[in-house]
Amino acid sequence: MDHQLNEEIRDREVRVISKTGEQLGIMSAQEALKIAAEQELDLVKISPNAKPPVCKIMDYGKYRFEQTKREKEAKKNQRVMETKEVRMSPGIDVNDFNVKMRNALKFLGEGNRVKVTVRFRGREMAHTDIGVDLLNRFAEGCAEVSTVDKKPKLDGRHMIMFLSPKSSKDNKK
Numbered sequence: 299m300d301h302q303l304n305e306e307i308r309d310r311e312v313r314v315i316s317k318t319g320e321q322l323g324i325m326s327a328q329e330a331l332k333i334a335a336e337q338e339l340d341l342v343k344i345s346p347n348a349k350p351p352v353c354k355i356m357d358y359g360k361y362r363f364e365q366t367k368r369e370k371e372a373k374k375n376q377r378v379m380e381t382k383e384v385r386m387s388p389g390i391d392v393n394d395f396n397v398k399m400r401n402a403l404k405f406l407g408e409g410n411r412v413k414v415t416v417r418f419r420g421r422e423m424a425h426t427d428i429g430v431d432l433l434n435r436f437a438e439g440c441a442e443v444s445t446v447d448k449k450p451k452l453d454g455r456h457m458i459m460f461l462s463p464k465s466s467k468d469n470k471k
Contacts, residue, residue, distance in 0.1 A: 302343040303358060304331060307351075312343070315354040324350055379462075381411045386436075388416060388428040395432075399439045406444045406463045416457040429457040437461065 307327045314322040314330045317339060322330075327341075334341040334355045342361070345352035382405040384398050402412045414436055416429040433450040440461055447460035 301358075302346065304334070304341050307331070307341060307343050307353060309343075309351050311350045312353045313348070313350050314341075315344075315352065317355050317357075322355075327353075330355075377409065379409065379411055381413050381460075383413045383415060385415045385417060386432065388418060388422050388425065388432060390432070395436075399436060402436070402440055402461065403443060406440060406461065409463050411447070411463075412440075412444070412461045414459045414461065418455050418457070423455065426452055426457065433457060433459045 307330075309327050311324055312327050312330055313324050314333070316322050317337065322333070330353055331341050337355060339355050340358040341353050342356055342358055343351055343353050382402075384402050384405075386395070386398055390398070402414065405412050414433055416432055418426065418429065422428075429452075430450050437444075437446050437459065444461040444463055447462045448458070450457050450459045
């Protein structure tokens with residue numbers, strides 16, 4: 299967000315806040331600019347939509363530096379959640395099902411969301427209930443480490459369900 303500084307502020311009247319945060323009252327932009335210049339600081343418009351606009355006397359360079367530092371810190375602590383996909387068919391065998399479940403548990407353990415898809419082909423479309431049962435069994439198998447984001451839903455020839463990892467707060471209970 300770009301702020302208006304010093305001479306860029308063209309408003310007739312502005313509400314001024316000092317460096318320490320106390321209100322200096324409403325005055326002309328020229329007076330406020332004079333006060334800021336005396337303190338060797340910048341006049342920064344922080345709330346342009348207020349009536350009258352609010353300006354603060356501060357060291358703008360230092361403010362920008364701290365702002366970028368905070369943004370970097372927030373970005374560093376942010377974790378990007380990927381979505382991994384596990385695909386099955388309604389006629390999946392027990393061992394294959396267990397392998398898919400192990401993979402999903404590994405993905406969830408890494409903190410990723412899992413999209414579980416059952417693909418129906420040909421006459422399998424007549425037995426979508428098998429897909430629902432399969433996805434519910436899958437969700438039960440992953441219940442310790444995950445929560446169901448979206449329940450099984452038919453989308454064309456695919457039945458889709460989303461699982462997301464339980465947060466660390468939930469695991470401590």
